[in-house]
Amino acid sequence: MNNMKINLFLLALALIAPTVLYPVFLAKVLCFALFACAFNLLLGFAGLLSFGHAAFLGTGGYVTGYLMVNSGLTPELAIIVGTLAGALLGAVFGKLAVKREGIYFAMVTLALAQLVFFFYLQAPFTNGEDGLQGVPRGALFGLIDLSDNLVMYYFVLTIFIAGYWLINRTVHSPFGQVLKAIRENEDRATSLGYDVNQYKWLAFVISAALAALAGSTKTLVFELASLTDVHWHMSGEVILMTLVGGVGTIFGPVLGAGFIVTMQNYLSGGELGNYIHIIMGAVFVVCVLSFRSGIVGQLMKFKRNNF
Amino acid sequence: MTQPAQDFILETQNLTKAFKGFTAVDDVNLKIQRGHIHALIGPNGAGKTTVFNLLTKFLQPTSGKILFNGDDITALEPAAIARKGVIRSFQISAVFPHLSVLENVRIALQRKEGNSFHFWRSEKILNRLNEQAVALLESVGLEGFANTTTVDLSYGRKRALEIATTLAVEPELMLLDEPTQGMGHEDVGLVSDLIKKVSKDRTILMVEHNLHVVSKLADQITVLQRGAILTEGDYATVSADPRVREAYMGTAADEVEQEKNEEVAS
Structure with a gap:
């Protein structure tokens, strides 16, 4: 019940936020929040550290961008195709990666993501370093024009809520229970008859699909699909967002994404712009050293100890 | 003396596991009779846990066969073996x-x-x-x-929970890896009573160091030494075997004997 109240409060906040803040900025936060939540499904609830999630974000972005420029599909269809492309890529990567554990899993995902990066760098349809520019937002269902930033924001909010709901549901589903058991004690789950790799694989595919959904949506928001989204920096950034917000908490990655995106936005505009990577590195170090459970994890601890 | 045809739930034929330059399990022919509590004992490094890992396919045997209810299960994946009804526990409580x-x-x-x-x-x-x-x-x-x-939960209760979890999948054969290891006196009693209780209608193969527990529970004992079977039989047979005494039991067996004698005397 308490959770319900918090969620309603946050929803109300999200609905009125554009009256105070710039809608494109808010939409950007939501896209990264969804990306981080998708990543966290894998790290926080399956215990798998992927270092290649940029591949899915970028694939969603490029596929949706390409379709919007060249095919005349309506945006919701272009987003769906982008998401499916990410899921497909995730299905292939997942098959290869879940056979390995720990650092090897991370390395396999990184290596595969680098392949994807160089593919997009070389492939003619991505325009290489320039990226796909001037991607039209189109009209939702052919009816609602998305070129207005406020309309776009509410469309992004709807997608975010759907994605967030699905992640929440996955965590609290029969599948999520098995996933948690595997994270807690993989050998025991095996000895109870679970083919643990199949469960990890499905989690990987869901996570990849939602990361691609975030990428697809982001391309429409910025009318741009670029190499930044497939670069390994992006795979690192999403780890940072998730850690800062709180690994394994449902809402943590949203807060973490908000924090990092806000910081980047303010710093890149000001005098400190040149130091942005140093500052982010420092945040990372402080986070890992002194509050490992992240903002939300820390708040939950505080609540447990004091109430 | 002719024995009636025996019903073996699990059998290994020439089961061998060689690591680089070291044979951990050497040509083991194990026969577990249905309904028994079968104990696998032996000094440290005798290959008991390796046998468990082979039976549940957490390790691949180098050669040999594993038969469950007469079917060859040597090629199956660990989770598939579990679904057949062979459920294992681990040395460290698996919860x-x-x-x-x-x-x-x-x-x-x-x-x-x-x-x-x-x-x-x-x-x-x-x-x-x-x-x-x-x-x-x-x-x-x-x-x-x-x-x-x-x-x-306390350690003993974690082990009890582990047994409840194992029972939930209705195993035909339970493999317990040192179920009383690291336990205080009270917990040992609790868990061995529990094993006795759940052994009805099913077969149990256990690795156990605590000879009090083995003498109380086991119908059949296999002694491993350096990866090979040294001898087999019930507790009286095995504990009377001078090779076993020398290899492993020594004082521990004497203590059990002594205690039993004291119990009889008092």
Whole structure:
């Protein structure tokens, strides 16, 4: 019940936020929040550290961008195709990666993501370093024009809520229970008859699909699909967002994404712009050293100890 | 003396596991009779846990065969072996520490429901398993801890929970790896009573160091030494074998004998 109240409060906040803040900025936060939540499904609830999630974000972005420029599909269809492309890529990567554990899993995902990066760098349809520019937002269902930033924001909010709901549901589903058991004690789950790799694989595919959904949506928001989204920096950034917000908490990655995106936005505009990577590195170090459970994890601890 | 045809639930034929330059399990022919509590004993490094890992396919045998109910299961994956009804425990208590005690048992019950890949449904549909899970917890005396987070249980209770979880998948054959290891006196009694209780209607193969427990529970004992079978038989036979005394039991067996004599005397 308490959770319900918090969620309603946050929803109300999200609905009125554009009256105070710039809608494109808010939409950007939501896209990264969804990306981080998708990543966290894998790290926080399956215990798998992927270092290649940029591949899915970028694939969603490029596929949706390409379709919007060249095919005349309506945006919701272009987003769906982008998401499916990410899921497909995730299905292939997942098959290869879940056979390995720990650092090897991370390395396999990184290596595969680098392949994807160089593919997009070389492939003619991505325009290489320039990226796909001037991607039209189109009209939702052919009816609602998305070129207005406020309309776009509410469309992004709807997608975010759907994605967030699905992640929440996955965590609290029969599948999520098995996933948690595997994270807690993989050998025991095996000895109870679970083919643990199949469960990890499905989690990987869901996570990849939602990361691609975030990428697809982001391309429409910025009318741009670029190499930044497939670069390994992006795979690192999403780890940072998730850690800062709180690994394994449902809402943590949203807060973490908000924090990092806000910081980047303010710093890149000001005098400190040149130091942005140093500052982010420092945040990372402080986070890992002194509050490992992240903002939300820390708040939950505080609540447990004091109430 | 002719023996009646015996019913073996599990058999190994020339089971061998060689690591680089070292044969951990050497040509082992193990026969586990249905309904028995069968103990696997031997000094440290004799290959007991390796045998367990081979039987459940956590390790690949170098050569040899494993037969379960007469079927060759040597090529199966670990999870497939578990689904056949061979369920193992581990040396270190195998629980899911940050799930509740009830959830631990429910995970085991859940698999047969066939909804374990359903990520779009609410976990509330699992609540229909709660009654069955609580009944299993009652059978090991943990019904009062259903909502406790497992990590907060005492060691003995964790092992009891592990047994309840194993029972939930209705195993035909339970493999227990040192079920009383690292336990205080009271917990040892509790767990060995529990093993006796659950051994009805099923077969148990256990690795055990505690000879009091072995002498009390085991119908049949196999002694391993340096990866090979030294001897087999019931407790009296095995403990009387001078090679066993020399290799392993020595003083420990004498102590049990002494204690038994004292019990008789008093």
